[in-house]
Amino acid sequence: MENSGIAKGSRTLVIVVAIAALLIALHSVFSQLSAPKVYGADDTEIAVSAGDRFSVKVADSPADGYRWIIAEPRPDPAVLKAAGGREVPDGAPPPSSGAARYLDFEAVRPGRTDLRLLRCRRCGAGAADEAGARSLNFRVTVG
Numbered sequence: 001m002e003n004s005g006i007a008k009g010s011r012t013l014v015i016v017v018a019i020a021a022l023l024i025a026l027h028s029v030f031s032q033l034s035a036p037k038v039y040g041a042d043d044t045e046i047a048v049s050a051g052d053r054f055s056v057k058v059a060d061s062p063a064d065g066y067r068w069i070i071a072e073p074r075p076d077p078a079v080l081k082a083a084g085g086r087e088v089p090d091g092a093p094p095p096s097s098g099a100a101r102y103l104d105f106e107a108v109r110p111g112r113t114d115l116r117l118l119r120c121r122r123c124g125a126g127a128a129d130e131a132g133a134r135s136l137n138f139r140v141t142v143g
Contacts, residue, residue: 036104039138046115046140048107053083058117058136060087060101066132068101071118079111079142107142115140 036053039046048054058068070082083104103117119134120127127133 038102041136044138046138048140048142050107050109050142052107052142053104054107055102055104056115056117056136056138058101058103058119060099062087062099064132065121066119067121067123068103068117068119069123070103071116071128071135073114073116075115075140076111076113077108079108079113080115080140081106081108105140107140110142112139112141114138 036055037048038055038057040057041059043056046054046056060066060068075081083106085101085103087099087101089099105115115138117136117138118128119132119136120130121132122130128135
Protein backbone atom coordinates (compact mmCIF):
# COMPACT_ATOMS: atom_id res chain seq x y z
CA MET A 1 0.00 0.00 0.00
CA GLU A 2 2.77 2.45 0.79
CA ASN A 3 4.24 1.95 -2.69
CA SER A 4 1.09 3.28 -4.37
CA GLY A 5 1.44 6.57 -2.46
CA ILE A 6 5.05 6.95 -3.64
CA ALA A 7 4.10 6.04 -7.20
CA LYS A 8 1.26 8.55 -7.15
CA GLY A 9 3.59 11.28 -5.82
CA SER A 10 6.18 10.47 -8.50
CA ARG A 11 3.53 10.58 -11.21
CA THR A 12 2.35 13.99 -9.96
CA LEU A 13 5.92 15.26 -9.96
CA VAL A 14 6.46 14.06 -13.53
CA ILE A 15 3.26 15.81 -14.64
CA VAL A 16 4.27 19.06 -12.94
CA VAL A 17 7.74 18.96 -14.52
CA ALA A 18 6.23 18.22 -17.95
CA ILE A 19 3.81 21.15 -17.66
CA ALA A 20 6.63 23.47 -16.57
CA ALA A 21 8.75 22.36 -19.55
CA LEU A 22 5.81 22.95 -21.90
CA LEU A 23 5.24 26.45 -20.51
CA ILE A 24 8.93 27.29 -20.91
CA ALA A 25 8.89 26.04 -24.51
CA LEU A 26 5.75 28.07 -25.31
CA HIS A 27 7.26 31.20 -23.79
CA SER A 28 10.37 30.73 -25.90
CA VAL A 29 8.34 30.33 -29.11
CA PHE A 30 6.15 33.37 -28.37
CA SER A 31 9.20 35.47 -27.51
CA GLN A 32 10.75 34.69 -30.88
CA LEU A 33 7.51 35.33 -32.74
CA SER A 34 7.07 38.67 -31.03
CA ALA A 35 10.67 39.83 -31.49
CA PRO A 36 10.90 43.31 -33.01
CA LYS A 37 10.73 43.32 -36.81
CA VAL A 38 13.87 44.59 -38.53
CA TYR A 39 13.62 46.86 -41.58
CA GLY A 40 16.47 47.62 -43.93
CA ALA A 41 17.54 50.76 -45.79
CA ASP A 42 15.38 49.78 -48.78
CA ASP A 43 12.18 49.43 -46.72
CA THR A 44 10.96 52.98 -47.23
CA GLU A 45 7.36 52.14 -46.18
CA ILE A 46 7.01 50.76 -42.64
CA ALA A 47 3.61 49.65 -41.33
CA VAL A 48 3.27 48.60 -37.68
CA SER A 49 0.63 48.48 -34.96
CA ALA A 50 0.46 50.71 -31.92
CA GLY A 51 2.69 49.28 -29.19
CA ASP A 52 4.95 47.44 -31.65
CA ARG A 53 8.71 47.79 -31.45
CA PHE A 54 10.84 47.63 -34.57
CA SER A 55 14.40 48.31 -35.70
CA VAL A 56 15.96 49.90 -38.74
CA LYS A 57 19.23 48.20 -39.72
CA VAL A 58 21.88 50.33 -41.41
CA ALA A 59 25.47 49.59 -42.40
CA ASP A 60 27.95 51.24 -40.09
CA SER A 61 31.71 51.61 -40.11
CA PRO A 62 32.99 53.17 -36.87
CA ALA A 63 36.50 53.49 -38.30
CA ASP A 64 35.47 56.16 -40.83
CA GLY A 65 34.09 58.50 -38.16
CA TYR A 66 30.52 58.56 -39.48
CA ARG A 67 27.46 57.66 -37.43
CA TRP A 68 23.71 57.42 -37.98
CA ILE A 69 21.35 59.83 -36.22
CA ILE A 70 17.65 60.66 -36.35
CA ALA A 71 17.60 63.84 -38.42
CA GLU A 72 15.36 66.89 -38.50
CA PRO A 73 12.49 67.10 -38.89
CA ARG A 74 12.11 64.48 -36.21
CA PRO A 75 9.20 62.01 -36.28
CA ASP A 76 5.94 62.99 -34.57
CA PRO A 77 6.49 61.86 -30.94
CA ALA A 78 2.76 61.12 -30.58
CA VAL A 79 3.17 58.43 -33.27
CA LEU A 80 6.76 57.18 -32.99
CA LYS A 81 9.49 57.36 -30.39
CA ALA A 82 13.13 56.33 -30.43
CA ALA A 83 13.90 53.39 -28.16
CA GLY A 84 17.70 53.17 -28.35
CA GLY A 85 20.05 51.32 -30.62
CA ARG A 86 22.88 48.87 -30.79
CA GLU A 87 25.81 47.95 -32.97
CA VAL A 88 26.59 44.40 -34.07
CA PRO A 89 30.08 43.75 -35.54
CA ASP A 90 30.06 41.87 -38.84
CA GLY A 91 32.81 39.51 -37.70
CA ALA A 92 34.97 40.02 -40.78
CA PRO A 93 38.61 40.97 -40.10
CA PRO A 94 39.65 43.56 -39.22
CA PRO A 95 37.01 44.06 -36.49
CA SER A 96 36.59 47.76 -37.33
CA SER A 97 35.85 47.04 -41.00
CA GLY A 98 32.13 47.26 -40.56
CA ALA A 99 29.10 46.58 -38.50
CA ALA A 100 25.36 46.79 -38.55
CA ARG A 101 23.69 49.48 -36.50
CA TYR A 102 20.16 48.82 -35.31
CA LEU A 103 18.12 51.91 -34.44
CA ASP A 104 15.14 50.87 -32.31
CA PHE A 105 11.71 52.50 -32.29
CA GLU A 106 8.35 52.08 -30.59
CA ALA A 107 5.03 52.80 -32.30
CA VAL A 108 3.09 54.93 -29.84
CA ARG A 109 -0.39 55.30 -31.35
CA PRO A 110 -2.12 55.29 -34.75
CA GLY A 111 -0.95 57.88 -37.22
CA ARG A 112 1.60 58.53 -39.92
CA THR A 113 4.99 60.19 -39.64
CA ASP A 114 8.24 60.49 -41.53
CA LEU A 115 11.50 59.15 -40.17
CA ARG A 116 14.72 60.54 -41.59
CA LEU A 117 18.10 59.05 -40.71
CA LEU A 118 21.34 60.84 -41.46
CA ARG A 119 24.83 59.37 -41.71
CA CYS A 120 27.17 62.19 -40.74
CA ARG A 121 30.52 62.92 -39.18
CA ARG A 122 29.96 66.27 -37.41
CA CYS A 123 26.17 65.82 -37.16
CA GLY A 124 25.55 69.47 -36.35
CA ALA A 125 23.88 72.23 -38.36
CA GLY A 126 24.43 71.62 -42.07
CA ALA A 127 25.48 68.01 -41.53
CA ALA A 128 23.37 66.83 -44.47
CA ASP A 129 25.61 68.89 -46.77
CA GLU A 130 28.94 67.58 -45.49
CA ALA A 131 31.01 65.36 -47.79
CA GLY A 132 30.12 61.69 -47.33
CA ALA A 133 26.79 62.39 -45.64
CA ARG A 134 23.92 60.13 -46.57
CA SER A 135 20.25 60.15 -45.66
CA LEU A 136 17.51 57.54 -45.55
CA ASN A 137 13.82 58.40 -45.49
CA PHE A 138 11.01 56.21 -44.21
CA ARG A 139 7.24 56.69 -44.09
CA VAL A 140 5.98 55.05 -40.89
CA THR A 141 2.29 54.20 -40.60
CA VAL A 142 1.01 53.07 -37.22
CA GLY A 143 -2.37 51.33 -37.33
